[in-house]
Amino acid sequence: MSQDDKLTKEEKLRLIDQEINNLHDFCVKSGFTEEQIRSLSAPVARIAERGRRKTWLWRLLKICLVVAAVVLCYSWDPAHRKVAIYGKLALMKVLPYWDWTYLYAEECLIDNPYYVQPPLLTAEDCEVCFDLRGVKRLRKVGHADMSDLLLDNVPLVVTNVCFDLRGVKRLRKVGHADMSDLLLDNVPLVVCFDLRGVKRLRKVEHADMSELLLDNVPLVINQASNSCCSQVCFDLRGVKRLRKVGHADMSDLLLDNVPLVVTDATQDWTELNQMSFDDFLKLFSTQREFTTSGVCDFHCSLKKSLSTAHPSVLLSETQDRADWHAMWRNCEHDGVKLMRKFYGTRPYFLPPMVESQDSNWVFVSKGQNIKHFVPLPFEEHSVVWLAQVKGGVSYRLEPDPICETTCKPIDVTLKPGDTLVVPQDLWTVQLKNSKDSEHVVVVAATGTWD
Structure with missing residues (x-):
């Protein structure tokens, strides 16, 4: 073993520092300037700087790993449960050595230096x-x-x-x-100075509503009154067919309870548009997310002859049937998520004020001509959109009973690529097959005002 191997780390560093100082003194005596010495020692300085940078990177990495472990313990439920269980066990183990139970009854872990405990009344206070x-x-x-x-x-x-108070x-x-x-200053006052009766408003903006509420002004918001119905239905001539609808225009139409057809909403649904009717049904019997997810509100004209009330059996158990129709709601997370992959999380025309619900609807039919309009069992949400993927369907929009004297039912027929958008505050949707439609696929979803 050499003499250097016997030296400790501190002795080695002291020896290196002494050698560097000797080298610096030699360079100065040889006539080198400070700039030349700094230039000649740059390679060694870079190595030292690289070592310091590496040390800091390792420290930062360790801190990140600790933070990631803490976040994982609190965000991942199994880890959070383990930490809680073992944490409680550890606290029980240390209880004989340190009584931490007094902390449980404390309102604050850190004392407020400005808090003054109300003094208890004593005989001295009577002085x-x-x-x-x-x-x-x-x-x-x-x-x-x-x-x-x-x-x-x-x-x-x-x-x-x-002193200066003159009335209220x-x-x-x-x-x-x-x-x-x-x-x-204990000065009483009255706020509602300019109030003249109760205001009656509709389509109140957030800023105006805030001022009215801060001014204690009562008001009535007309949602579906007869006057509102008259205003909506007076200018309504069928259902508008629009494309490239902006969020501002869509917001105005929905708030005015005006139904419309968007003609370009499904242009980007390439995979869904290219599927055949059988390929679409096959998704629900082959995709794990669909087969393992239950559905809600399943309706089928052949329900009594199906082995189970689930769309996974439609393809295999309806091959010998020429006329049938079915409708259901994907209400479990996996099924909803997979269905959304085919049409996107939300259609482009939905304004930010519409919050999509965690479910979507599917209607399919083969050959059957539904002779009468059938009400669709949508939940009572603010808006519903129905995209016609295949075939043709006729819809009837029925006004709310409060508007039946001023608003009449509206019939509209969709062709593939059309999307019907209906505000449900005023209208309910009914469906009937078109006579010349062989295979029909409709995808729908609902939303609420956010």
């Missing part, structure tokens, strides 16, 4: 009565003096509160600062 000669009458009392008087249990009369002030649009001063 305040010896020097008390009636009730003091003061004006313009500062916070410090008032605090001392109250802590000493001294009652007093503040004389300048009502009547104000509107009072700012927070002014209201604070008035309340601290």
Whole structure:
């Protein structure tokens, strides 16, 4: 073993530092300038800097791993449960050595230095009565003096509160600062100065509603009144057919309860548009997300002859049937998520104010001509859209009973590529097959105002 191997780490570093200092002194005596010495030592300095950078990167990586482990323990339910279980066990183990139970009853782990515990009344506090000669009458009392008087249990009369008070002030649009001063000065006031009856409004913006509520102004919002029905149905001539609908225009139409047909909503549904009718049904018997997910509100004209009320059996058990129809709602997460992959998370025309529900609907039919309009069992949400993927379907929009005297039912027929958008505050949707339609596929979903 060499002599250097016997040296400790500190002795090795001290030896290296001494050699560097000797080398520096030699260079200075040889006539090298500081700039030349710095240039010649740059390779060694770069190695040292690289070592320091590597050390900091390792430290940062360790910190990131610790943070990731903590996040995983709290966000991943199995890990969170394990941490909670073993954490409780560990606390029970240390209980004989450290009584931590007093912390459970503490309201705050960190004491507030500005908090003053209300003193308990004692016999010494009664001594305040010896020097008390009636009730003091003061004006313009500062916070410090008032605090001392109250802590000493001294009652007093503040004389300048009502000095400038001339009746009750009547104000509107009072700012927070002014209201604070008035309340601290015990000044009563009336806010609703310009109120003339109850306002009747519709389509109230958030900013206007905030001002009205802050001004304590009562109002009535007309949602589906007869006057509202008249305004909607007076200019309604069938269902509009639009394309490239912007969010602002769609918001106005939906808030006005105007149904419409969007003609370009399914252009990007390439995979779904290219499927045959049998290929579409095959998805529900071959895709694991569909076969393992239950469905809700399953309706089928052959329901009594099916082995189970699930769309996975439609392809195999309806081959010898020429006329049938079925409808269901994908209501479990896996099935809903897979269905959305075929049409996207949300159609482009839905404005941000519409929050899509965690479900979607499917209607399929083969050959059968539904002679009468059948109400569709959509939940009572704000809006529903129905995309015609294959075949043709006739829809009837029935107005709300409150509007039946002013609004008439509207019939509309969709062809592949059309999407019917219906505000459900005023309209309910009914369906009937077109006579010349052999195979029909409709995908639908609902949403609410966010």
